[in-house]
Amino acid sequence: MTEQYELLPGDRRRQRRMRKGMYLLPSLFTAGNIGLGFYALLQSMQGSAAAAWRFDFAAKAIGIAMVADMLDGRIARMTNTTSDFGRELDSLADVITFGVAPGVLAWMWGFRFVSDWALSGDARTRLVNVGAMAAFLFLIAGAARLARFNIQLNPRPSNPGRPGRKYFVGMPIPAGAAVIAATVHFSKGEPILAWQLALIWCALLVADAYLMVSTWRFYSFKDIDLRNRHPFWAIIPLAGLIWLIWDFGQYVLFVLALAYMFSGVFLRLLWLLRRPRSPHPPAYTEAPQA
DSSP states (O other), X not given: OOOOOOOOHHHHHHHHHHHXXXXXXXXXXXXXXXXXXXXXXXXHHHOOSTTHHHHHHHHHHHHHHHHHHHHHHHHHHHTTOOOHHHHHHHHHHHHIIIIIHHHHHHHHHHTTTOOOTTSOHHHHHHHHHHHXXXXXXXXXXXXXXXXXXXXXXXXXXXXXXXXXXXXXXXXXHHHHHHHXXXXXXXXXXXXXXXXXXXXXXXHHHHHHHHHHHSOOEEEOOTTOOTTSOOOGGGHHHHHHHHHHHXXXXXXXHHHHHHHHHHHHHHHHHHHHHHSOOOOOOOOOOOOOOO
């Protein structure tokens, strides 16, 4: 028989203080997320062709913020400290770090320093303005993606599988920000100078924005439970990936970001090819007259 003990008033107060204190832990990671986004904004605004390393630092800050964003939710669930306040704070942090910061970085790095001799002054101004609109589309699409995620309880992708933890509906905003950060890091922060590359960058931003507000499915990796037992050999590809990112991160992160972006397009095309086509209605034949 298990004995039960009644908590004394002092014990209850200590328990309440401990429970309140544990809420600080995930919030610290969220605050770090916001701080990294603010740092990325500062670096982007100070970047230039002569100080390209600032753009690279901004991209790295966004990448580190993605790790902090993954940890705050996991820590909140592990410590049973999830709350409505934490979810709202996390969404606001995502708008800043994965919406505003990459949007400013995308515009400053991709359009602000275009100086091709073939462009007249008016044409360059129009290109910079078009780039600003593309960056704004990325921002508003990311904010809309977060709002839809917050209010939908059981979202269903249009190229379905069943609703559940296995797929995201639309590309998550951190993945959209990763496309921008990985591309800037791939170039080591050297800004785009040719107008042809700026147009390609503009198209990529628009595609990035569309995939976030789409209802296409993207693999969520949430069905991989790291707390369960796995075969020993499973650590080999994970260790190999970590080594590749450590030594060749400039290239590996760029490939991974674009591969995840286009995985949603691939799943959509695969669904369209496998979708059963409705049979054609039978041809109308006139009944014979008596």
